[in-house]
Amino acid sequence: MVEVLSPAITRFVRAVGPESDETLREMDEYAEREGFPHVGPEVGAFLRFVARLADADRIFEFGSGYGYSAYWFADALPDDGEIVLTEVDEDELDLAREYMRRGGYHDRARYELGDAMETIDRYDGPFEVVLIDHQKHRYADAFEVVRSKVPVGGVVVADNAITAGPIEFERLLELAEGEEPDDVNEHTRGIADYLERATGDPAFETIVVPLGEGIAVSYRIQ
Template sequence: MAYLSDDVLRFVRAVGPQPDEVLREMDAYAEREGFPHVGPEVGGFLRFLAGVAGAKRVLEFGSGYGYSAYWFADALPDDGEIVLTEVNRELLDMAREYLERGGYGTIATYEHGDAIETVERYDGPFDVVLIDHQKHRYVEALEAVRGKLASGAVVVADNAMSAADVVVFEDLLDHVEGGSPDLNEGTRGIAAYLDHVRADPAFETTVLPLGEGIALSRFRPE
């Protein structure tokens, strides 16, 4: 579900950072295979965000075939690091191939397996974190990485407004406005995440209607 009109979406894509040849190939793959990637408008924003944050280390909970990681990688310094996590070995192998073709192989670390179990093996700090895996585990992911966030770090949660039939926007809206809708598992997961991060005084949160919605939470510990 897109929250921008076709004309506005075209405008955002035209004004924002332009995908290179590899990203255009990745976009074509997503369209051909029906793969739910974040798309160039969110990808361009992620690259912009990492650059503005001066990020050196980025962690992804759920990397798929490396689309968002590729956008992030372009904003990182030569001694930076992006950690990709993915349970599907074939997708992770695709991510490795794409990032190496883009010249980012030296700053990418590829972790096959459960993302939350993986992050336990890492020390911080991380400057940007993307949560984009199982919706019912978003809160668990945030808590798993919380102690590894740099002061001022930004946590990005994808599908903050919808995700095909997994997250239902109308029910989510009813929930955040104080209603008591009957939520499916995916919508409950996003609702729980938004409730959790908004109630935490260490985070300042907003939502942007790019793609299927991204929640941005800036970490400001006391």
């Protein structure tokens, strides 16, 4: 994981943020041990905060991995709330089931094995919160298919809005400033396309928050 904030600031944000429970700490240890690129506790706490502010009853994730972000989200849902986890790796989805069960959130979760872009077509809205965290070159397409399912007051969050392993930040910055650099890889181009699509949508107000690897937060205003 490539941190946007300095190590000291990251430590500070973590120190003053909400505490993780035992299961979340185990999930963090799993990510470190396996080299899994999860969002981390700072972003996880922010996602839960967003879900609380949106008074979320239903949440959809484009890409759930082993359930780390879903676990944070689920704590903000009412007992009859719903979060849809999507994942193409069956082993990761099984692990997500186990962690959600251990946290007491299993009854709020629906687990979908397969392509999130196909899964969303089977669900009607509304979803008060949507997380986009799958293949970067498909971010803009995900926004397009889900935007109509997000009500006024709802939020779309996209991870890796600033950096990640394959994202070239200098080229991303040039694209954001209207330049057209050469040899932009599909991951960087995908994030740039997403940000252009989200910020250009008059129904949403979008900002980028420099936590974790950067998260774009789009609030539906109309």
